[in-house]
Amino acid sequence: MSKVAVLGAGSWGTAFSMVLADGGNDVAIWARREEVAASINERRENSDYLPGLELPRSVSATHDPERALAGADVVVLAVPSQSLRTNLPMFLPYLEPDAVLVSLMKGIELGTLERMSEVIREVADVDPGRIAVVSGPNLAKEIARREPAASVVACEDESVATMLQKRCHSPAFRPYTSVDVLGCELGGAYKNVVALCVGMAVGLGFGDNTTASLITRGLAETARLAMRLGANPLTLMGLAGLGDLVATCSSPLSRNRTFGEKLGHGMTVEEVYASTRQVAEGAKSCSSIRALAEKAGIDAPIAEHVDEVVAGRMTTAEMMEAFISRDPKAEIE
Ligand SMILES: NC(=O)c1ccc[n+]([C@@H]2O[C@H](COP(=O)([O-])OP(=O)(O)OC[C@H]3O[C@@H](n4cnc5c(N)ncnc54)[C@H](O)[C@@H]3O)[C@@H](O)[C@H]2O)c1
Numbered sequence: 001m002s003k004v005a006v007l008g009a010g011s012w013g014t015a016f017s018m019v020l021a022d023g024g025n026d027v028a029i030w031a032r033r034e035e036v037a038a039s040i041n042e043r044r045e046n047s048d049y050l051p052g053l054e055l056p057r058s059v060s061a062t063h064d065p066e067r068a069l070a071g072a073d074v075v076v077l078a079v080p081s082q083s084l085r086t087n088l089p090m091f092l093p094y095l096e097p098d099a100v101l102v103s104l105m106k107g108i109e110l111g112t113l114e115r116m117s118e119v120i121r122e123v124a125d126v127d128p129g130r131i132a133v134v135s136g137p138n139l140a141k142e143i144a145r146r147e148p149a150a151s152v153v154a155c156e157d158e159s160v161a162t163m164l165q166k167r168c169h170s171p172a173f174r175p176y177t178s179v180d181v182l183g184c185e186l187g188g189a190y191k192n193v194v195a196l197c198v199g200m201a202v203g204l205g206f207g208d209n210t211t212a213s214l215i216t217r218g219l220a221e222t223a224r225l226a227m228r229l230g231a232n233p234l235t236l237m238g239l240a241g242l243g244d245l246v247a248t249c250s251s252p253l254s255r256n257r258t259f260g261e262k263l264g265h266g267m268t269v270e271e272v273y274a275s276t277r278q279v280a281e282g283a284k285s286c287s288s289i290r291a292l293a294e295k296a297g298i299d300a301p302i303a304e305h306v307d308e309v310v311a312g313r314m315t316t317a318e319m320m321e322a323f324i325s326r327d328p329k330a331e332i333e
C-alpha cells in the first residue's frame with residue numbers, strides 16, 4: 001500500500017484519512033496532542049473530533065512528525081490556516097524527497113494575505129507542481145459517515161492532480177481534477193465568510209429569501225475577486241465554489257455558519273470563541289479577504305461588513321440594514 005501522512009488530527013484531517021484509507025492508502029495521522037493519537041490507535045476513534053465513528057485499520061496516529069512522515073509520498077496538511085506557517089518548519093526535515101504536499105485548509109493568511117498553497121511554496125520551497133489543494137462541499141461529519149460527496153483536487157501539474165484523484169477516490173468520495181489552484185482556494189476561503197454572514201441572518205430570525213440573497217451575492221463577490229486575481233470563473237460555478245458555498249451556508253454542521261448564528265443571537269465574539277474548540281476559519285479570513293479585495297480594488301461588501309461585526313464595530317442587525325441601504329446598482333457588472 002502507498003503511505004500518506006495527514007498532518008492535523010482535527011475533524012477534516014481525520015475524516016479525510018478515512019477517505020484515503022477507503023481509497024487503498026496506508027495513513028499516518030500526526031496529532032498535536034498525544035491523547036488524540038492514543039484515542040485513534042487504541043479505540044479506533046477520534047473521540048474529540050469525530051466521536052462514535054470507527055476508523056479503518058489502515059489509519060494510525062502519532063505525535064511524532066518523523067514517524068508520521070517516514071515513507072509518505074503524499075503529505076496532507078490539515079491544521080488551522082493561521083497556524084500553517086509556524087507548524088511547517090517542524091515537518092520539513094522529515095519530508096521524503098519529491099513528496100507531494102496537499103492542502104485541505106480553507107483560509108487566507110492574516111498579514112501576508114497569502115493562500116495556503118502560497119505559504120507552503122514559500123516556507124517549504126517546493127515547486128508549485130508538487131503542491132495541490134482538495135476543496136469542495138465536504139462537511140467532515142458527513143464524509144466520515146461515508147455519505148456520498150464530490151470534491152476537487154487541484155494542482156498546476158495535471159498529472160499530479162490525476163495521481164491524487166486516484167489515491168482519494170473511494171466508494172463514497174468522488175474527486176474531480178482541476179488546474180485552477182487559485183480559484184479553488186479562493187472559493188474555499190470566501191465561502192466561510194459568506195457562511196458567517198448567512199449564520200448571522202439566521203440568528204437574527206430571517207428566512208430563506210434572506211439567506212438565498214446572501215449566498216447569491218456572496219458568490220458574485222467571490223467570483224469578482226477570483227477573476228480579478230486570475231482564476232477561471234467556471235471554478236466558482238463548480239464544487240469548490242458554488243458547491244461548497246451552498247453546503248456550508250445551508251448546514252447546521254458548519255462551524256462558520258454556527259459561529260455567525262451565535263453572533264446573530266446576540267453572543268459576543270469572545271463568547272462564541274469560548275463556546276467551541278473547533279476552527280471557524282472565516283472569523284479570521286474575513287479580515288484578510290477584505291484586505292485582499294481592497295488591494296485588488298474590488299467591491300466586497302460581505303467580507304467588509306462581516307469583518308466589522310467580528311471586530312465588534314458593528315452589530316449583526318446594523319450589518320443587515322447596511323446591505324439593504326447600499327447604493328442601487330445593476331446585478332451583472
Ligand atoms: N471540518 C470540515 O468539515 C472541513 C472540511 C473541509 C475543509 N476544512 C478545513 O480544514 C482545515 C482544518 O479544519 P478541521 O475541521 O480539521 O479543524 P478542527 O478545528 O477540527 O481541528 C484542527 C486541528 O488542528 C489542531 N490545531 C489547532 N491549533 C493548532 C495549532 N496552532 N497548531 C497545530 N495544530 C493546531 C487541533 O488540535 C486539531 O487537531 C481548516 O482550514 C478547515 O477550513 C474543514
Ligand SMILES: O=P(O)(O)OC[C@H](O)CO
Nearest residue numbers: 136137138139254255256
Ligand atoms: O464547518 P466549516 O464551516 O468549517 O465548513 C466545513 C467545510 O469547509 C465544508 O465544505
